[in-house]
Amino acid sequence: MPSKPAPIKKAAKKEPAKKEEKAAEPAPEPAPEAAPAEAAPAEAAPAEVAPPVEGEAAPAPAEGEAAPAEAPPADAAAPAAEETPAAVAAEAPADAAAAAPAAVEAAPAADSEAAPADAAAAAPAADEAAPAADSEAAPADAEAAAPEEPKPPTPPPPPPKEPTSAPLDLFIEDKNDTSVTIIWSQPEVVGDSGLDGYTIEICKDGTEDWKAVNEELQKSCRYVIKNQTTGDRLKIRVVAVNAGGRSPPVALPEAVLVKEVADRPKVRLPRFLRQRYVANVGAKINLTIPFTGKPKPAVSWLKNGQPLDTKRVNIRSSDRDSILFIRAADREDSGEYEMCVKVDDFEDKAIVTLQIVELPGPPASVKIVDTWGFNVALEWTAPSDNGNTEITGYTVQKADKKTGDWYTELEHYHRLNATISDLIMGNTYKFRVYAENKCGISEDATVTKEEAKILKTGIDYKPLEYLEHDFSEAPKFTTSLNDRSTTVGYSTKLLCSVRGSPKPRVQWMKNQMIIGEDPKFRQICVQGICSLEIRRPGNFDGGVYSCKAINNHGEATVSCKLEVKQPVVADAEKK
Template identity: 60%
Template sequence: MPAKPAPIKKAPLKKAAPKAEAKPSEPAPAPEPPAPAPPAEAPPAEPAPAPVEAAPAAEEAAPAAPAEAAAADDASAAAPAASEAPAEAPVAPPPEQPKAPTPPPPAVPTSEPLNLNVDDVNDTSVTIKWKTPENLGDSGLDGYTVEYCKDQTSDWVVANPELVVTNRYVIKDLTAGDLLHIRVKAVNAGGPSAPGTLAEPIRVREVVDRPKIRLPRFLRSRFVKKVGEQVNLVIPFHGKPKPTVTWTKEGQPVDPKKVSVRNTDRDSILFIRKAERDDSGKYEMCVKVESFEDKVMIVIQIVELPGPPTGIKLVDTWGFNAALEWTAPKDKGNTEITGYTVQKADKKTGEWFSVLEHYHRLNATVSDLVMGNSYSFRVFSENKVGRSEQAAVTKAFATIQKTGIVYKPPEYQEHNFTEAPKFTTALSNRAATVGYTTKLLCSVRGYPKPKIEWMKNQMIIGDDPKFRQINNQGVCSLEIRKPCSFDGGVYTCRAKNVHGEASVACKLEVKQVMLPDAEKK
């Protein structure tokens, strides 16, 4: 058994465990670099490495450790080391070398800036603008650098000392008259991108009057003409020096064989002698002065009469009616269909009559046909130019069969107009003067016509000539001629028929005229 460790007086020497098995032919482990001695209370499992001056002793003790019966001189050399180092300490494995970190992938530059163009120019500066690149890479976008060089040279000058964050920059302190090439690069962690360059060099000079097109109001919407008509468009503009005017159709130069263009200093004329449907499309006019330009878009539509409906058929016939169906025309005349015209013709006469005009559906029912006749039908298409020259005609005839007709008048329930007498206007109390004729009025209704009787103080007046009784359209009146004081009393009007009777009454007061005393004498 190994001896117990002695108190540590100096840095212990590293010694291999006695029970460790190792072949004599294996080389001894390399000595560890020196390190400061650990404190005494350190755990024995972590022995401190020997100082630099003890390294030879460790080198001698290492090969003697695995052999139990070593030479006496080797044992005496290893004894001091064994008395100073703990016997139980295991051999520490050599430290693993740290792995180098995996380098990150290189940053990818952005794509080039887009749509680089001139926003403004004068005799000392040029203002340019552009759009953000489509691909910003993994590290994003840090800014832009603006460079320029004179024409026929290759010396590019960086205009901005620091990166530009916005998509617009003013290049200042330029020399008037220079012809410059300008480019912009996007910069990120991957470096500068491919440059976005102006299509043409820019002249450093001030433009007196920028180009401007004054488009007439009627050309701001769709311009419609019929086939065969002339197209003569005069579009004024201004700009100095003299602008350059170009016309394109659907992005391509106009065909001089079909379209004539005449330009002056103030306007441009687009002329088509006989318009055809192929002349329809989007025309763009561009007025350019140096790097400045103005564009307008004009939509020209050449229309003509539509073709007939592609098919028509007789769906059904019943009574005095016929049902039709048809399909829209293939050729609409380069514009939308606004309606249809439906006509009918009797087989006997062959004359056509319109039954529906400006009709919007693709099916219709024709009514009021004559019994015993046979009819054919045709349909025309309509658009804003007019009605189609040809029509779709039904192949079959619609025959209205003769049938026996017995007229049966409708039965109506007879209204019962019978009604007992009822006064709608009652008599009113009256005051009359002696000698002055007065009249009593009331109104009554009833069916059959009621019989009217007048009574004075519940006595029937009868045919007394002093009284005149009138009954006209239910208005009853009693005229009292020159009444005297004895004619006052209660008057009653009574109406009778087979369904009942009704009466109203009033009070009549006849007053005597009082004369002054002078008149009495």
């Protein structure tokens, strides 16, 4: 077959190298018992290279068969094997070329295997010759020995996942006596593996004993390291973690001292408290004043430079603000309240001015200074109690002695004297004055002790004598009721007017039935004008309505008809 010549040529090329190696090395001593078996392939080689009959394959010794003759020494077998190919090539006819490869292959095998002393090593050499001869003779066996089809190449393994780059911008956000708050930014390079979270590690300054402070991966870029010892110096670092493992850490440049950061105190006084805070007597005072400072500032309060009366004023302070609370304010609570916040040697102060006010008292005195013609001049003094705030004005009133009714002449008047004019001749008047402040007008007024009488000048008037007219009259309707029509759901009103003396009593009726206090109807009678309002009339509210007026001298009645219609519906709406 054409596939065998390539190994034969390789064996022929390698033969000289093997001969040189054997010539340079001393031949090992053959084993006493295994030597004949080893030499058997070498002696059998001349017999196998005899010219075969045309169309027949050269016979090969059976596997494991012993050589018929005793084997010569290993040194003698080698030359015989070397001469065998040349002799075979000279004597073999042209048509026996197919059998030559088997013989040539057997000779090198015997030559190379004769050197070792182990007899078992020579057996494979003899076995190789037989398959070679069989493969040349049997085409079916050659087809079975054909190489198999190549398998598809195995895909390369996926590249290993890489961790992220180091987190960025790690710095301290806040700290106190037991905790440190840190923040950072996510890594610049995250990769295809994503980002599972962060591990925060700490160790004391001067050591490298790093320990993770979070049991689970931290998702956000902010973390509070709690339960630390005050005064410790900590080194802090953050590591990003994903499927590729841990990233390079980002660490703070210096160790952090676990201690509250000192911050100067500052009172943040609200804008409405920067001016005077005014409240009425009895009002509840609740003022919240925020402040800043670290550690927690010490808060103290003073009123007019003296300690507060805790029975009247309550102070509640937190880390961020202080509350001044008065359950029911009194005028004694007015004053300047000083708030002081202090951290170490630093402090800040703020003053809140509180003013509790109430209605003022009346003017101290009011007197009539002069009376002339139709005019009266008055003077008064400011009230002794101004209600803890300034007086904003006065109110002056007059009263005729006959009627006793008081009428206001001046309002929000700022001066302490006034002239009242346009008085009626012959009448006698009294005057009173009220004081006014931010809370309102005083509850009481100061009245003049003397009276002012407007005298008649040069007229002697005698009233006429006349009999008093009798105005008694039976009820009489001056305006009667008119027929009305309305639509269902739309309120309507019936009107009429009546006169009579004494004042008549009015009754409304529907279909001769007294309506009474039915909430559907609203009855009003003022100055002789009588009205009946029918609220959202229905289909059954139509009929004859009557109004009857009755007094001691008689009675009168008027009637009208009310028609209630259905609303008009468009054709499109009906459909």
